[in-house]
Amino acid sequence: MFLRRIFSVFLLLAPCALFVHAQAVPAEAANEARIDRLLGQMTLEEKMNLIRGDVEPAATNQGQAGYLPGVPRLGVPSLRFADGPPGVLTRIPGQAQTATMGVAATWSVKDAEQNGVAIGREARSLGIDVVLQPFINIDRDITFAVSVCSSHLARVPMLV
Numbered sequence: 001m002f003l004r005r006i007f008s009v010f011l012l013l014a015p016c017a018l019f020v021h022a023q024a025v026p027a028e029a030a031n032e033a034r035i036d037r038l039l040g041q042m043t044l045e046e047k048m049n050l051i052r053g054d055v056e057p058a059a060t061n062q063g064q065a066g067y068l069p070g071v072p073r074l075g076v077p078s079l080r081f082a083d084g085p086p087g088v089l090t091r092i093p094g095q096a097q098t099a100t101m102g103v104a105a106t107w108s109v110k111d112a113e114q115n116g117v118a119i120g121r122e123a124r125s126l127g128i129d130v131v132l133q134p135f136i137n138i139d140r141d142i143t144f145a146v147s148v149c150s151s152h153l154a155r156v157p158m159l160v
Contacts, residue, residue, distance in 0.1 A: 038076065041074055046071045049069050049071075053066050053068050054067055056069075062127075063091035064081060064083070065082055066081035067081070080128050080130070083132050083133070084132060084133030086099050087119060087122065088122045088123045090126055094122050095122060097115055097118060
């Protein structure tokens, strides 16, 4: 009788224990396993294309900064990169954003976030996956020359 109770408790709790154990696997470990599996299935040519990039087919090319073709047979999507700032720079005219140095000069996290949200929405509408901005200029010249570019956030370390 005692063994029967122990066994029934075990049967009731075992699925819970398995569920808890399955939940305990960190997401990073699951991602690493998936990455290792995908890399093992890729050819050398496919791996090289993900490193060096490629020219996007003319039918969809917007003149953006870069293109990684992906691996369709493994479900790895292509990635399109666009230069910025300000805004998303492609052949398709877009909205002009405030120059990032102007945004930095406001010292407003809210304004910077709103600027980023607008840029992100525009990128998404153009099918751009990665926007290469904003830049942070931490160039320090020992001759005290000024290195200023309006597309950078600032040269002030406090802003970095």
